[in-house]
Amino acid sequence: MRLEGKTVGILVGPGYEDLEFWVPLMRVQEERANVRVIGSRAGERYTSKSGGLTVESEVAAGQVSAGQLDGLLVPGGWAPDKLRRDRHVLQLVQDMHAQKKILGFICHAGWVAASAGICRGKRVTGSTGIRDDMENAGAVWVDESAFREDNLVWGRVVADIPNFCREVVRALSKPEIA
Template sequence: MDLTNHRVAVLVDRSFEDLEFWVPTMRLREEGADVVVAGREADTTFTGKHGLSATTDVAAGTLDPDRLDGVVVPGGWAPDKLRRDEGVTALVRTLDAQEKIVAQICHAGLVGISAGIVDGRRATGSTGIKDDLVNAGAEWVDEAAFQDDHLVWGRVVKDIPAFCRALIQALRNA
């Protein structure tokens, strides 16, 4: 229970990758973190790509970045929706500027691209967004998961355990 004094937002939208949302959420809660589920709107239930559901607590744009220690952006097709919301991108951009943990896995780098935080940074994710990351100025790294400064990256579903280890360690050290 090392993260009892930490508050982390986990973003969600329709067609999220079920395991990339639920496994980090459960691991953070298991470590004692206060997890708030955020999206484009509050009190909205979304179904993941494989049938699990998740309900937002708040709209991302209403969160106070000063009261958060980080944000987790799961993959799936949800990042393509989340990246279009100014409240989401402003939250990610502000947390990055405050050097708080911004964790992205699989297609989540799309949110980082739209928030303007990947240029000059090492990044990974699904090979489906490799060109997007590179074209946005990121250095592509083909690793399961890693931390680069305050950014935590994960590649794909099979790399969730490594992503969660990197995420938990980053928050412990933050």
């Protein structure tokens, strides 16, 4: 399995998008990655945007360091709007980026990247609802399903999850930046 021995964090917050959380989580687990569910607080239960699913955070963003992770995934939904206000989340994202660790953003997750200040001059995609925010953060908006830009992996929307997951697994298995 391609990700055996790797540790991947996945952020969660209130109103997370079910499929954008669960499918990438299961996909990296399928490749034998160890997954850590990270929230603003440890041991908190978060309900999905649809209200149907809950997940409990294992660890708080302030309790995990970039050195403990090989990659970090940020699902969309309404959670990124809350997560972008958490200085520990932003610090973790900034540290991961500084260490050239793989970061995956899908749909509204780009809000976190914008608030962390890591997308200036980078090609990005996501829900069209965040396009203005991303461009105002200095990013170059593209309408593509999923792609890798240096250490950043981008996915557009729920329908693009298969392509996003493929790019995430590929990036985590070959994290070197060309």
